[in-house]
Amino acid sequence: MVSEELDITKNNLPAEQGPIQYVNELTTLNLGPTHPATHGIFQNILQMDGEKIVSGEQTIGYIHRAFEKIAERRPFYQITTLTDRMNYCSSPINNMGWHMTVEKLLGIDIPKRAQYIRVIMMELARLSDHLICNGILGVDTGAFTGFLYIYQERENIYEIYEEVCGARLTTNMGRIGGMERDLSPTAIRKIKELLVRFPKVLREFENLFNRNRIFMDRVVNVGAISAERALSYGFTGPNLRAAGVDYDVRVMNPYSSYQDFEFDIPVGKSGDTYDRFMVRNEEMWQSLRIIQQAMDNLPEGPFYADAPQYYLPPKQEVYKNMEALIYHFKIVMGEIDAPVGEVYHAVEGGNGELGFYLISDGGRAPYRLHFRRPCFIYYQAYPEMCKGLTLSDAIVIMSSMNVIAGELDA
Amino acid sequence: MLTNEEVAKAIITQFGENVSDFDDPYDLLTFATSREQIIPVFTYLKGHSTFQFGFLTDITAVHYPDSVGKEFCVVYHVHSLTNNFRLRIKVYLTADDVHIPTLTPLFASANWMERETFDLFGIIFDGHPDLRRILNMEEMDYYPMRKEYPLEDGTREDKIDALFGR
Numbered sequence: 001m002v003s004e005e006l007d008i009t010k011n012n013l014p015a016e017q018g019p020i021q022y023v024n025e026l027t028t029l030n031l032g033p034t035h036p037a038t039h040g041i042f043q044n045i046l047q048m049d050g051e052k053i054v055s056g057e058q059t060i061g062y063i064h065r066a067f068e069k070i071a072e073r074r075p076f077y078q079i080t081t082l083t084d085r086m087n088y089c090s091s092p093i094n095n096m097g098w099h100m101t102v103e104k105l106l107g108i109d110i111p112k113r114a115q116y117i118r119v120i121m122m123e124l125a126r127l128s129d130h131l132i133c134n135g136i137l138g139v140d141t142g143a144f145t146g147f148l149y150i151y152q153e154r155e156n157i158y159e160i161y162e163e164v165c166g167a168r169l170t171t172n173m174g175r176i177g178g179m180e181r182d183l184s185p186t187a188i189r190k191i192k193e194l195l196v197r198f199p200k201v202l203r204e205f206e207n208l209f210n211r212n213r214i215f216m217d218r219v220v221n222v223g224a225i226s227a228e229r230a231l232s233y234g235f236t237g238p239n240l241r242a243a244g245v246d247y248d249v250r251v252m253n254p255y256s257s258y259q260d261f262e263f264d265i266p267v268g269k270s271g272d273t274y275d276r277f278m279v280r281n282e283e284m285w286q287s288l289r290i291i292q293q294a295m296d297n298l299p300e301g302p303f304y305a306d307a308p309q310y311y312l313p314p315k316q317e318v319y320k321n322m323e324a325l326i327y328h329f330k331i332v333m334g335e336i337d338a339p340v341g342e343v344y345h346a347v348e349g350g351n352g353e354l355g356f357y358l359i360s361d362g363g364r365a366p367y368r369l370h371f372r373r374p375c376f377i378y379y380q381a382y383p384e385m386c387k388g389l390t391l392s393d394a395i396v397i398m399s400s401m402n403v404i405a406g407e408l409d410a
Numbered sequence: 411m412l413t414n415e416e417v418a419k420a421i422i423t424q425f426g427e428n429v430s431d432f433d434d435p436y437d438l439l440t441f442a443t444s445r446e447q448i449i450p451v452f453t454y455l456k457g458h459s460t461f462q463f464g465f466l467t468d469i470t471a472v473h474y475p476d477s478v479g480k481e482f483c484v485v486y487h488v489h490s491l492t493n494n495f496r497l498r499i500k501v502y503l504t505a506d507d508v509h510i511p512t513l514t515p516l517f518a519s520a521n522w523m524e525r526e527t528f529d530l531f532g533i534i535f536d537g538h539p540d541l542r543r544i545l546n547m548e549e550m551d552y553y554p555m556r557k558e559y560p561l562e563d564g565t566r567e568d569k570i571d572a573l574f575g576r
Contacts, residue, residue, distance in 0.1 A: 060544060060545065061544060061545035061546060061547075064545040064546065066554065068530070068555060069554060069555055069561055070561065072561065073561045073562070104436060105436075229518070231464060231465055231491075232517055232518040232519065233518045233519050234465070234466060234467070234517070234518075234519030234523075245491070247491055252491075252494050253494070341435060341436070342435045342436070342440070343435070343436050344436075344438055344468075344487060344496070344498065346467075353467070355467065355468060355487070357468065357470060357485070357487070359472060367472075368472045368473075370468070370470040372467060372468045372487075376522065376526075377519050377522065377523065378519075379522075380518070380519065380521055380522045381518070409545060410545075
């Protein structure tokens with residue numbers, strides 16, 4: 001890592017040669033594994049020349065929990081809880097992505113109402129994901145106010161999750177074949193309230209940051225990456241769009257009725273931290289548009305598919321009806337075999353293309369399941385983006401990339 | 411819009427006997443090739459004037475301990491963003507020779523994906539700049555995703571289920 005001309009041993013100059021000649025000396029700095037400014041457990045071994053970063057090397061895997069191995073023993077419905085724990089800032093997207101993968105394998109058609117509810121929940125998850133990312137970017141540049149303002153809204157989104165599935169962070173939302181329950185009147189009221197209140201809060205947040213001189217000085221032209229390099233590094237999601245490539249899985253390969261909604265894909269220009277921030281902000285506006293459209297056109301009808309072999313029957317039926325009891329038992333015990341097949345399904349996660357590569361050999365559990373975790377793939381570009389910048393820039397870049405430890409290590 | 415047949419035909423014309431097992435499970439064109447051909451195949455797909463498979467989505471591996479001579483399968487997913495077309499390429503390897511050329515000169519993102527595959531399956535990517543374990547600790551002397559390592563201790567008796575036979 002240390003280059004020849006910067007060899008520290010050359011400092012042994014004899015005293016009679018006059019004043020001490022200062023030779024460049026590299027400092028090795030361990031940023032992490034636990035550091036209050038890195039949100040999660042990341043270690044970066046940086047070589048610093050004064051305050052400039054010369055090179056860096058990431059160590060990951062601190063919370064590797066072997067999800068892919070565990071998944072090979074679990075029935076399909078039990079894998080949803082594993083997906084919760086990947087990008088825990090937007091668990092519903094992971095849950096729905098997994099459900100859709102299995103539904104694709106099983107060939108189940110989902111009713112429109114369930115698809116729309118899924119879209120609403122996924123866009124709420126995107127809101128909360130981008131809120132956290134942009135809010136924390138503010139904190140890392142020294143602006144705590146914005147973060148505190150918008151955290152109330154994140155709380156409100158979590159209350160909607162609670163209303164829909166009973167949990168807040170690791171949601172385990174929905175079921176294979178639809179939603180676990182319909183949107184309750186309370187949930188609908190809370191979503192409608194959010195749609196009224198959120199734009200004001202977001203506008204206030206933007207007023208605090210978008211043209212803020214101090215903020216801009218910290219983020220403009222920091223950690224820029226060209227579109228070409230970003231594609232080569234496998235960037236997806238807001239980070240790729242900030243570099244100017246309009247790739248969005250929701251538009252490119254629509255799933256769950258995304259083709260019914262009208263929304264724009266914001267793109268940046270230079271791929272720097274400021275662009276990433278702005279793209280996320282604009283995506284929140286677009287998410288609000290999608291939620292509004294989905295709420296306005298929410299179709300009537302069932303909220304789960306007619307797939308009794310895979311979708312748990314209503315509890316009342318289980319007590320009265322023999323068939324329902326049998327299905328209930330078989331599903332809970334994981335005794336339903338899936339067809340043989342090989343599926344790749346991708347959804348637009350909070351930070352990029354979240355892919356599920358599932359191979360089924362006809363058993364109760366997947367033969368092999370691989371998660372394409374977006375931040376695992378784009379985090380490798382981090383040293384290149386930090387090169388030549390200062391330590392404080394490195395912190396800001398990491399925040400703006402939205403690297404989530406749970407997803408990184410899976 | 412590219413169709414599966416169109417792409418498959420072009421690939422067969424270019425590579426003839428070196429590509430095989432064309433299939434399209436759930437509309438995703440899949441084919442197998444040999445490890446000698448993997449670099450030419452990717453160079454061709456990336457450089458092709460209309461296909462432009464310039465985005466490497468994923469690299470992973472699968473272990474099939476029972477299929478003799480084809481124990482390991484390295485799976486590549488590539489995506490042509492200009493045509494919105496996805497492609498899956500498989501390379502089968504034998505258990506006693508798990509070497510395959512690296513894709514890092516073509517795609518920078520292959521670096522960690524290959525390290526992960528090496529870490530979990532022990533596939534050795536020849537020419538990789540830094541082939542070390544990435545998720546597990548360096549001292550580990552086995553490749554945990556291989557099927558010979560069961561998730562739970564096989565000797566536990568309290569887990570035997572007489573009714574369901576697992």
